[in-house]
Amino acid sequence: MLSNNAAPKVMSDSRPLTGGCVCKSVRYVCTGEPQRVTICHCLWCQRRTGSAFGTEVVFAEENVSLSGIEPAKYRHVSDESGRWLDTYFCPRCGSNLGFTLQAVPGIRTVPAGTLDEPGLLNPKQMKFRHVFTRSRRTWCDLTSEVEAYERHFRA
Numbered sequence: 001m002l003s004n005n006a007a008p009k010v011m012s013d014s015r016p017l018t019g020g021c022v023c024k025s026v027r028y029v030c031t032g033e034p035q036r037v038t039i040c041h042c043l044w045c046q047r048r049t050g051s052a053f054g055t056e057v058v059f060a061e062e063n064v065s066l067s068g069i070e071p072a073k074y075r076h077v078s079d080e081s082g083r084w085l086d087t088y089f090c091p092r093c094g095s096n097l098g099f100t101l102q103a104v105p106g107i108r109t110v111p112a113g114t115l116d117e118p119g120l121l122n123p124k125q126m127k128f129r130h131v132f133t134r135s136r137r138t139w140c141d142l143t144s145e146v147e148a149y150e151r152h153f154r155a
């Protein structure tokens with residue numbers, strides 16, 4: 001047995017994270033390690049994902065390379081802050097493909113569920129946070145492995 005296969009490494013840079021939409025029209029490759037993973041329980045993320053939370057794997061924008069057809073984009077402008085947030089999705093199958101936002105320039109997210117191997121994201125090996133847990137669905141349990149904030153860690 002090869003010794004270098006003995007233990008999983010921390011998001012080895014020899015193995016970029018890849019993913020894409022359900023219909024495979026949009027694909028992406030992420031180089032380098034994610035800066036963090038943010039699981040957002042805000043009502044807006046619940047609505048835009050149609051789920052209980054958004055799962056954002058945060059990368060430097062230049063580290064995410066898209067291929068295939070051009071994702072569709074929807075610009076949401078916050079009533080509160082007046083700042084924009086661009087969400088991306090496949091124009092064919094509608095899969096969520098993450099966002100970029102005015103508040104944090106230079107980053108791009110990909111949703112954890114669109115990764116080819118979501119199991120590569122390990123809360124023990126990178127910064128994982130739950131935010132806006134004040135609007136968490138009561139039927140959605142949180143793991144104690146991950147930090148949790150009632151609002152946002154920047155708030």
Ligand SMILES: [Zn+2]
Pocket residue numbers: 021022023024025026090091092093094095
């Ligand atoms: Zn698609």
Ligand SMILES: [Zn+2]
Pocket residue numbers: 040041042043044045046054132
């Ligand atoms: Zn949110």
